[in-house]
Amino acid sequence: MNEAIAQPLSRRSFLEGLGGVGGTGLVLAGMSALGFGIEARAAAPPVLSGRAGKRIVVLGSGVAGLTSAYELRKAGYDVVLLEARNRVGGRSYTARRGTQLTELGGEPQTCSFDEGLYINPGPWRIPYHHYGYLHYCRTLGVPVELFNNDNDHSYIYYEKGSGPLARRPVRKQEVAADTRGYAAEMLAKQVNQGALDQAFSPGDKELFLDYLKSEGYLTDKDFRYIGTPGRGYDTDPGAGLQPGVPSTPYAMSDLLHSHTWDTLKSVSDFDQQRTMFQPLGGMDRLPAAFGRDLGPIVHLQHVVEKISQTDQGVTVGYVDAQGQRGSVSGDYCVCTLPLSVLRGVDLQVSPGFKDAIGGVSYALVGKIGLQMKRRFWEEDHAIYGGHIYFDDADVGSINLPSTGWLGKKGVVLGYYQFFANAAKISALSLAERQAFAAAAGQKVFPQYAENVETSFSIAWHRVPYNLGGWAQWSDDGRRDAYPKLLEPDGRIYLAGEHLSYIGGWQEGGIESAWSQIAKLHKRVNA
Amino acid sequence: MSKSSARYVMRLLVAGASLAVVAQAQAAPPPTELSGASLFAQNCSACHQLTGKGVPGAFPALAGDAFPQGPPEPVVRLLLNGRGGMPSFRADLDDRQIATVLTYVRSAWGNHAPRIEPAMVARVRGSAAQDHAAQALQAH
Known part of the structure; x- marks a missing residue:
């Protein structure tokens, strides 16, 4: 290790400083310059030229799985993709009229928003430096619109302080x-x-x-x-x-x-900077475009039960929609299941790899979309998109829609909470969640509660096949477990936002897929 | 939030969180005493279920399970720091509340283990390293 720069600024505090002001890209560039040998961030898919005559089983159809399948197939691989749900996209998800969700331990829920209205309960905004995401929007023809991530004219509602500006919207x-x-x-x-x-x-x-x-x-x-x-x-x-x-x-x-x-x-923090985008019509538009392009190689309602391997290949056991067990085999597997879910799969890997999978936490996350009778935040308050900030962590923020401007109705994101707060709010019934959110917004807007028509809420930690919002690496986990999972175990490669420094963002899933399939391809061509 | 900058952000947040705690102490009325059952319903039941049976394959059962009925220190540490899919309750529950809810878990659904005292929670809280990021203003 090079100690030459340890005085007076330690290398670590230098890198932390870069992280604070410049984010991931700058940290990686800095680490590279300091001799850590860390790759620069990719801005385009890897070029997979050469031999590709192998069969690859891709697991999961979130953006990491879709990206893997898309690029591998393009390179000439024989790709089969298994997805547990009856839709593609994973957390890249949009709830609109008819969307059904039953959380573990929860009541069945069917979204009853008016036609044309929706909420993105998972990822919902794309900063300008998410090159991979925007690359696929261009490639697959998914139109985007601006997402307003800050609004001068919005309100702050803080109630933990004191004085005349506490407990009132400012x-x-x-x-x-x-x-x-x-x-x-x-x-x-x-x-x-x-x-x-x-x-x-x-x-x-x-x-x-x-x-x-x-x-x-x-x-x-x-x-x-x-x-x-x-x-x-x-x-x-x-x-x-x-x-x-x-x-x-x-x-x-x-x-x-x-x-x-x-x-x-x-x-703004690196991840929160303007310009921000959202796909026109909902976050599920990009996965849907991938899905259309991939066609019959995507097998929906195939729930992975078992992943086994020999030095010849990989076999994945699944249960289909009819409850029938079956299996598919391939030369390699690219597994993009969240680690929170992979823990529950019968997985034939080394003990060290298995321990590493168990070494990460997943964030508890709750959101609710509230359909409002009219856009009072626009009509009466001149607020167009952006966030209302709360210091009540049960609420987090209220987020006003960046779509349907000047229209009649709209769907407001009524809360966005994490961790212990998400545990608490997710224990409420669906009706109680809506009432809680309505009361929170009422503190800011006198018109709020009376305009709530219907809602769709989600607690990601209780959603089957997700079991959490995103991976939360501790410093120890990042040091000990994370590097193990970046390397294949035999013929099994993992990919997803959990294997990136862009954790919790679709971009992390896309760039992780790029990185892992490039490794796989290199091996095939070795 | 990119986790690469998490350490930096965490430092800011820890500083911010302590300010918030001070402000709360000045402004908030004294909390109502909640029973163990109420605390469990509010903070734990979303995953572990009111029955304490959890959801197989997703959330561990507490009813009849050895861990919550075992030595108190690891159990208290788990509540303070979180693990896997379980969040840290360090900032959300005080020593008395953690003792109360754990005592409930150790005696409900046929479980049978000695109660946990607030002083014990205080001791573990003081000695356990905090391994959890406080909340960001905006996350993803």
């Missing part, structure tokens, strides 16, 4: 303008008093003051924050003799004690 633009304005003003005051002179090289100080003035909308002469049009007006400017009535900033102490500032960041 516009995000007001919190942002005032908090950052005051912070810039205070910093400018320190700079002007000479308190930071030692930090500046000649010429820096004036430029830094210019920056603070720009950042915080400070007054020209004396660097004060007295409000700014961007925080909104008491009366908006209009025609004729209506210049607008400026609004008054909140008190800094009230902002601080409300804790609403924790929604502010200098820049």
Whole structure:
């Protein structure tokens, strides 16, 4: 290991810093530069030229399985894909009128949204750097639209703080303008008093003051924050003799004690950045396009029970829709089942590989779609898409639809909670979940509860064939178990979001598939 | 959230979480005392089911199972830190609530094991390394 850069910044803290500001790509680039030998991230499918005359059994038709099957077949392999459900897509899923779901231990649920309305209960947004996902949208002709992932005019509803801004909706633009304005003003005051002179090289100080003035909308002469049009007006400017009535900033102490500032960041986290997309018409559009393209090689309602192998090949035992047991054999297997599910499969692999499969946690995740009679958030509040932030972790956030703008009805994502909070909300009946979500939204919008018509909720940890939202690697698991699962066990290759550093995103599944099938192909051609 | 940046985010979140806990202590009214059965129904039953029988192949049974009736420390540690598909309850349940719900699990459905005291939970909480990310503002 190269210790040369250990002083004064340790390599790890350097990499963590990169992770914080630049995300995965930058970390990997950095690790590569530091000699870890980690691959750069792929932006396009691997080129699988050469021999391909083998039969591959692909398990699971989420985006990882679909990508594997699509690319392997294109390269000339004989591919068969088994899928447990009566649809393709896995977690890439859309609930619309008629969609049925029964959670383990739950009541049967049939979605009764109006025709044309839907919710994406799983993945729902695609940042611009998810090159693989967007590649397949282009290739398979799946149109996308913008997903609004931040909205200046949305509300923050925080109830754990104190003071006049706690337990009431506050516009995000007001919190942002005032908090950052005051912070810039205070910093400018320190700079002007000479308190930071030692930090500046000649010429820096004036430029830094210019920056603070720009950042915080400070007054020209004396660097004060007295409000700014961007925080909104008491009366908006209009025609004729209506210049607008400026609004008054909140008190800094009230902002601080409300804790609403924790929604502010200098820049969105890497995974949350605009531009974001969503497929037009629902997240299931891409898997559906893959499915149409793959045709008869996809076998729905084939539940994998057993995966065995010899040094000659792999055999997968399944149960079909009629309850009949059968098996398919191939030279290799690409298994994209979530590890939470794979644990329950009779799997013939080495003990170390099996332990590694058990070494990861899966996130408990809950969401609910609420069909609203009318789009009151647009009509009465001028909020078009984006999120209402809560500090009640049972709610997490309310998310307003980025589709059907200015229409009559819409489906709102009513909560998005994780872990212990998801355990708690998922214990509620379907009707109780809807009532809980309606009451949460009512705290922000007076029109909320009366407009709820019907709902579709999901608790991913209770969904058969998923048993969790996404893999959650601990530091120890990432170090010990993860590398083992990246290598094949005999003739069995694993792929999925769980084997990526883009965990919980479809992109992770796609790029993991690319990476694993490239390894497989290399072996076939060795 | 990409898990590569999870460590960085986790540091921010842990800092944020402690602030939130302080704020909650100032603002929230004292919690109502819930029975073990209520705590179980609220926090555990979605997976382990009200019967304690779990769902075969997905969620382990607690009724008649040796682990929850075994030595208390591993059981308390599991609730605090989570494992596999089970979340950490460290931030959501206090020592008394964890003791109460575990005592319930150890005596319900024909289970029979000594009660667990809040002091025991406090001791394990203090010594066990926290191996769980707090919640992000936005995840995926």
